[in-house]
Amino acid sequence: MTAMAKGANIPIEAARVRATLTWTPGVGVPDIDGSALLLRDTGKVASDADFVFYNQPQHPGGAVRHTGKNGGADAVEVDLATLGADIDRVVLAASADGGVFGQVPGLQLVLTDAGSGAALAQFPIEASSETAMVSGELYRRNGQWKFRAVGQGYASGLAGLATDFGITVDEPAPAAVPPPPAAVPPPPPAGSIPPPPPAGTIPPPPPAGTVPPPPPPGSYPPPPPPSAYPPPAPPSPPAPPAPPAAAASPTLDGGRVSLVKGARVSLVKSGAPPLQRVTMGLGWDPARGRRSIDLDASVIAFAADGRSLAMVWFSKLKQFGGALQHSGDNLTGKGGGDDEQIVVDLLALPAEVTTLVFTITSYRGQKFTEVANAFCRLVDNASGAELVRYSLSEAEPSTGVLMAALRRTSPQTWEMRALGEFHNGKTVKQLVEPAARHALAP
Numbered sequence: 001m002t003a004m005a006k007g008a009n010i011p012i013e014a015a016r017v018r019a020t021l022t023w024t025p026g027v028g029v030p031d032i033d034g035s036a037l038l039l040r041d042t043g044k045v046a047s048d049a050d051f052v053f054y055n056q057p058q059h060p061g062g063a064v065r066h067t068g069k070n071g072g073a074d075a076v077e078v079d080l081a082t083l084g085a086d087i088d089r090v091v092l093a094a095s096a097d098g099g100v101f102g103q104v105p106g107l108q109l110v111l112t113d114a115g116s117g118a119a120l121a122q123f124p125i126e127a128s129s130e131t132a133m134v135s136g137e138l139y140r141r142n143g144q145w146k147f148r149a150v151g152q153g154y155a156s157g158l159a160g161l162a163t164d165f166g167i168t169v170d171e172p173a174p175a176a177v178p179p180p181p182a183a184v185p186p187p188p189p190a191g192s193i194p195p196p197p198p199a200g201t202i203p204p205p206p207p208a209g210t211v212p213p214p215p216p217p218g219s220y221p222p223p224p225p226p227s228a229y230p231p232p233a234p235p236s237p238p239a240p241p242a243p244p245a246a247a248a249s250p251t252l253d254g255g256r257v258s259l260v261k262g263a264r265v266s267l268v269k270s271g272a273p274p275l276q277r278v279t280m281g282l283g284w285d286p287a288r289g290r291r292s293i294d295l296d297a298s299v300i301a302f303a304a305d306g307r308s309l310a311m312v313w314f315s316k317l318k319q320f321g322g323a324l325q326h327s328g329d330n331l332t333g334k335g336g337g338d339d340e341q342i343v344v345d346l347l348a349l350p351a352e353v354t355t356l357v358f359t360i361t362s363y364r365g366q367k368f369t370e371v372a373n374a375f376c377r378l379v380d381n382a383s384g385a386e387l388v389r390y391s392l393s394e395a396e397p398s399t400g401v402l403m404a405a406l407r408r409t410s411p412q413t414w415e416m417r418a419l420g421e422f423h424n425g426k427t428v429k430q431l432v433e434p435a436a437r438h439a440l441a442p
Contacts, residue, residue: 031322403419
């Protein structure tokens with residue numbers, strides 16, 4: 001294995017290369033995400049599809065894949081033999097979530113032969129205030145693939161790095177500024193008489209519904225006969241009674257709560273401090289006669305205006321510096337208890353997060369009619385006690401379901417709502433739109 005310094009390059013003979021970023025995780029250490037950009041000879045991507053990362057783990061051509069994270073390692077695999085001739089370079093990038101690269105000990109890029117597992121190169125990376133960087137690049141020179149150790153940092157984050165290579169980064173639209181109200185002239189002083197209109201002008205007709213002034217004395221027409229007067233109007237019916245006030249959500253004072261679809265519970269208990277760390281456990285079994293079922297639990301964080309702020313799923317196991325953290329993927333659904341878990345630090349979530357929607361999706365397209373005993377349950381990590389449970393009581397031939405939502409009711413308190421709403425979606429990204437409606441619901 002070749003130990004490389006910044007700027008050095010070596011030829012690559014392997015047909016498939018795995019580029020792995022490794023570091024030493026720990027308390028206060030940012031989470032690292034690896035990615036890759038496929039560049040043309042212009043030095044830019046041809047489209048956003050040329051950006052391979054945790055939310056888009058495979059290039060359409062299949063030659064570059066984000067293989068996922070394992071502890072303090074995140075890898076991208078490149079099949080150099082099948083890369084299109086129009087690809088000039090593959091840039092190996094990385095971003096730091098929850099801090100800067102200067103806080104990441106033991107950061108290095110390791111290149112291995114993906115076929116044989118043989119180590120090809122090792123590049124220790126030094127950094128300071130950068131939040132994104134190009135760790136290295138695979139490039140084509142005279143028909144030969146080579147690797148260069150780069151180590152170039154970006155203080156502007158992954159968005160700044162991606163923009164440099166032609167990726168479109170969506171920026172939030174500025175809030176519309178309402179037009180100023182029309183000026184209203186001040187009323188005339190009390191007792192004053194408005195000036196007469198200029199000669200030759202015709203006064204405007206009186207507004208609809210106004211009563212004209214009485215005619216001059218002596219010109220009144222004779223009163224109509226009594227029979228010409230309309231009969232008196234019948235008395236108005238009594239006003240309908242006001243609707244009853246909505247019942248307050250139950251609390252945890254009575255112990256564990258079992259919810260039905262559409263019901264909610266306030267996650268507070270009299271005399272107890274606010275909940276801090278909780279685990280949403282999600283489980284399922286294959287229906288009778290099915291050997292296995294591959295489902296994925298995920299969570300989407302929303303702002304009060306319905307904007308999606310972050311997702312935690314099998315390709316992105318941690319967000320908000322660990323305030324949302326996924327236990328990892330279960331491929332069979334076999335075994336008792338929770339199949340996948342998502343830990344939530346309610347007090348560490350950004351104040352902007354007002355709703356968390358928990359979902360289950362079928363990546364392989366299996367329908368929920370092939371699933372049995374799907375449930376979710378909320379556990380207090382401090383005591384280990386199960387607080388709330390919701391079990392699906394029905395099934396539909398869909399590939400996704402919104403299971404439950406946590407809604408912020410005050411800066412430190414939340415409520416849980418059972419959803420049980422079926423949609424078609426093989427990954428959590430396809431459920432963002434229907435889930436957003438629950439972030440806007442009263």
